[in-house]
Amino acid sequence: xxxxxxxxxxxxxxxxxxxxxxxxxxxxxxxxxxxxxxxxxxxxxxxxxxxxxxxxxxxxxxxxxxxxxxxxxxxxxxxxxxxxxxxxxxxxxxxxxxxxxxxxxxxxxxxxxxxxxxxxxxxxxxxxxxxxxxxxxxxxxxxxxxxxxxxxxxxxxxxxxxxxxxxxxxxxxxxxxxxxxxxxxxxxxxxxxxxxxxxxxxxxxxxxxxxxxxxxxxxxxxxxxxxxxxxxxxxxxxxxxxxxxxxxxxxxxxxxxxxxxxxxxxxxxxxxxxxxxxxxxxxxxxxxxxxxxxxxxxxxxxxxxxxxxxxxxxxxxxxxxx
Amino acid sequence: xxxxxxxxxxxxxxxxxxxxxxxxxxxxxxxxxxxxxxxxxxxxxxxxxxxxxxxxxxxxxxxxxxxxxxxxxxxxxxxxxxxxxxxxxxxxxxxxxxxxxxxxxxxxxxxxxxxxxxxxxxxxxxxxxxxxxxxxxxxxxxxxxxxxxxxxxxxxxxxxxxxxxxxxxxxxxxxxxxxxxxxxxxxxxxxxxxxxxxxxxxxxxxxxxxxxxxxxxxxxxxxxxxxxxxxxxxxxxxxxxxxxxxxxxxxxxxxxxxxxxxxxxxxxxxxxxxxxxxxxxxxxxxxxxxxxxxxxxxxxxxxxxxxxxxxxxxxxxxxxxx
Numbered sequence: 198x199x200x201x202x203x204x205x206x207x208x209x210x211x212x213x214x215x216x217x218x219x220x221x222x223x224x225x226x227x228x229x230x231x232x233x234x235x236x237x238x239x240x241x242x243x244x245x246x247x248x249x250x251x252x253x254x255x256x257x258x259x260x261x262x263x264x265x266x267x268x269x270x271x272x273x274x275x276x277x278x279x280x281x282x283x284x285x286x287x288x289x290x291x292x293x294x295x296x297x298x299x300x301x302x303x304x305x306x307x308x309x310x311x312x313x314x315x316x317x318x319x320x321x322x323x324x325x326x327x328x329x330x331x332x333x334x335x336x337x338x339x340x341x342x343x344x345x346x347x348x349x350x351x352x353x354x355x356x357x358x359x360x361x362x363x364x365x366x367x368x369x370x371x372x373x374x375x376x377x378x379x380x381x382x383x384x385x386x387x388x389x390x391x392x393x394x395x396x397x398x399x400x401x402x403x404x405x406x407x408x409x410x411x412x413x414x415x416x417x418x419x420x421x422x423x424x425x426x427x428x429x430x431x432x433x434x435x436x437x438x439x440x441x442x443x444x445x446x447x448x449x450x451x452x453x454x455x456x457x458x459x460x461x462x463x464x465x466x467x468x469x470x471x472x473x474x475x476x477x478x479x480x481x482x483x484x485x486x487x488x489x490x491x492x493x494x495x496x497x498x499x500x501x502x503x504x505x506x507x508x509x510x511x512x513x514x515x516x517x518x519x
Numbered sequence: 520x521x522x523x524x525x526x527x528x529x530x531x532x533x534x535x536x537x538x539x540x541x542x543x544x545x546x547x548x549x550x551x552x553x554x555x556x557x558x559x560x561x562x563x564x565x566x567x568x569x570x571x572x573x574x575x576x577x578x579x580x581x582x583x584x585x586x587x588x589x590x591x592x593x594x595x596x597x598x599x600x601x602x603x604x605x606x607x608x609x610x611x612x613x614x615x616x617x618x619x620x621x622x623x624x625x626x627x628x629x630x631x632x633x634x635x636x637x638x639x640x641x642x643x644x645x646x647x648x649x650x651x652x653x654x655x656x657x658x659x660x661x662x663x664x665x666x667x668x669x670x671x672x673x674x675x676x677x678x679x680x681x682x683x684x685x686x687x688x689x690x691x692x693x694x695x696x697x698x699x700x701x702x703x704x705x706x707x708x709x710x711x712x713x714x715x716x717x718x719x720x721x722x723x724x725x726x727x728x729x730x731x732x733x734x735x736x737x738x739x740x741x742x743x744x745x746x747x748x749x750x751x752x753x754x755x756x757x758x759x760x761x762x763x764x765x766x767x768x769x770x771x772x773x774x775x776x777x778x779x780x781x782x783x784x785x786x787x788x789x790x791x792x793x794x795x796x797x798x799x800x801x802x803x804x805x806x807x808x809x810x811x812x813x814x815x816x817x818x819x820x821x822x823x824x825x826x827x828x829x830x831x832x833x834x835x836x837x838x839x840x841x
Contacts, residue, residue: 225665276628280621299602299668302624303661306598309631310658317650324646328639336632339625343547346621 198250201243201509208242208267211260217311228296228304229311232271235287240514241266241374247506248378248392251499258320259381262327265315266374268308269331273338273370275305280346288420319381326380326389334373341366348432352440352451359437360401368400375399384497391497395507398490402515405483408433412467413476424463430454434482435475446473487515520572523565523831530564530589533582539633550618550626551633554593557609562836563588563696569828570700570714573821580642581703584649587637588696590630591653595660595692597627602668610742641703648702648711656695663688670754674762674773681759682723690722697721706819713819717829720812724837727805730755734789735798746785752776756804757797768795809837 218230242263249259275292277283279301284294293301319327344362348354375396379389410419411426412435426433439450450469456462470476494507540552564585571581597614599605601623606616615623641649666684670676697718701711732741733748734757748755761772772791778784792798816829 222662222665222669224669225662276624280624298620302598302602303664303668306631307658307661307665309628310654310661313635313650314654314658317647317654321647324650325639325643328635328646328650332632332636332639336629336636339629339632340544340547342625343544343629346625347544347546 198247198503198506199256201247201506201513204243204246204250204256205239207260208239208246208263209236211264212239212267215264215311224300225304225307228275228292228300229308231295232275232292232304232308233268235289237287239267240510241270241370244371244374244396244510245378245381247510248375249382251503251506252379252382252384252388254378254382259378261315261318262377262381263374265312265318266370266377268312268315269335270370272305272308272312273342275301275308277342279305280342316377323380327377330373330376330380330393334369337365337369341369351432354432354437354440356434356438356441359432359434360405363401363404364397367404368397370396371400371403372397388497391493394493395490398486398493399511399514402483402486402490402511405434405479405486406515408435409476409479409483412470424460424467427454427463427466428458430458435470435479438478438482439470439473439475442473444473483515487511520569520825520828521578523569523828523835526565526568526572526578527561529582530561530568530585531558533586534561534589537586546622547626547629550597550614550622551630553617554597554614554626554630555590557611559609561589562832563592563692566693566696566718566832567700567703569832570697571704573825573828574701574704574706574710576700576704581700583637583640584699584703585696587634587640588692588699590634590637591657592692594627594630594634595664597623597630599664601627602664638699645702649699652695652698652702652715656691659687659691663691673754676754676759676762678756678760678763681754681756685723685726686719689726690719692718693722693725694719710819713815716815717812720808720815721833721836724805724808724812724833727756727801727808728837730757731798731801731805734792746782746789749776749785749788750780752780757792757801760800760804761792761795761797764795766795805837809833 212233217226217233220226242260245263245266246256246259250256274286278286278291278293279298282293283291285291291301292304296304313331316327316331317324341362341364344358345366348359348362372393373396375392376389379392384392408426411421411433412424414423416423425431426436436450436454440447446469450466450473453462453465453469456465490511491508494504499507534555539548539555542548564582567585567588568578568581572578596608600608600613600615601620604615605613607613613623614626618626635653638649638653639646663684663686666680667688670681670684694715695718697714698711701714706714730748733743733755734746736745738745748758758772758776762769768791772788772795775784775787775791778787812833813830816826821829
């Protein structure tokens, strides 16, 4: 098996080889090429490829559907950035900010169309299963985004509801990547369901960890200023867990979150989180989903030496230390 | 074979039976149900169903993919209305106007996801061909919309460029509907290509006719106020044909189109169109695409009595009189 960085480098080269920047009309394709140039971990195609590899499939043949999953992910970012009115992503202007809302909508739709073309480039025998997984996943992702937007106007979101939202919004796609990898390697449905569970729980662990990092992380490692979620009064795992306590501290948390955005709000809310030991419970929650993911992939019976990539991703994304 | 109105009524009943309004989260599905309640001709599923029927396929089995094409069409309307900042469609507020841009974007994405689920409900033997047609079509539709938006800021659009834009934006979907109908009826690729040509040229004829009606039609029959295109300075077939003449009249046309929006502009531009005989050449162009469509479907060798629905659609949509 290859290293994660090798799968990522091959993905990057294959993305470039699609030569999307050369297509016309350029008003449609230039924003797509711009979005894909931003780089990133290429986590989704890496997950497809490493799963195919681990289960004895042909990695080369899986590259195009793997790229399709990366394009799908980037399509969701283009539309999310319009909906969230986001100007910056990965230290660059978003497509929405650089090219406008219309370009972000239409180039996003086109990325989805291109994603599907790539995802359909699987053997005939796999097409039905792959499309079923892809279609179900895409609707789950949209449902997750809808819940995320609904939560903005609610103050009674429970931790369970929050986890369901991130399962849909983040977990479903990673679950589909691992599952499609399994399908392409010829795994049966039971194994594929376990692979799906790996990806889904990886996604949940990753998102909860991200919530933790946004408040308690190190700005340099995290890559974003600390406290962004608090300043935007986002319904994170920390916040919904705190509010669910229903204690005097929860009331204080709600009041603190209504302070004017700024350092004072960030400090006050952070202090309440610490007092409520939410920093610890958040990391514990992330670790528990990470453990679920590991258990799921182990239950496929994959030999120990082939589990390494799956463990590595969990360690890297959920921050769980061995 | 059934009548067009029967296919449309069955489509309407099958759409209702999907019970999309009952799904959650309601913030996502209520706008979808609202959009589909608007009715309309249901032209796209009707075209799938009548093609399946004419070529001896199972109409019942084609209903779900046919509904998928209707959902795809409505998804494009949701996104187009955001991009065009349109408040009204079929005499009702658009989803964009009633629920906001975010709902129109995300519910639109979800309609596309639902469309795909339905379109995949075809026999395994047809899935590859159906998906290839669908994927290619979807990207053509987006390219058409991109060109349409590019044309807004250009004053040198040629009639050929205009026809290519409407071929992509309107023709591609109707072409795909007829082609998928052929695939589901077991037609070979040659026949399917002819069916595609029927739908594509039907779409072009329909759009050119629509341009004519917007200026020279009867408000009651057309269902919209006359002169809307002129007031919005839209690059219609009439306008780009006039500008392409390069004459003194073309210069006058350009100046007239820059008058303040209102009755005076509509009257002046209409008078120039008439002076340039563009009303006649527009109808001739529509009739010529209509004739191409008829020739294409006739070349499949379909018996005369089975051609009736195909002729009926052309007469009804392109305004061509027998």
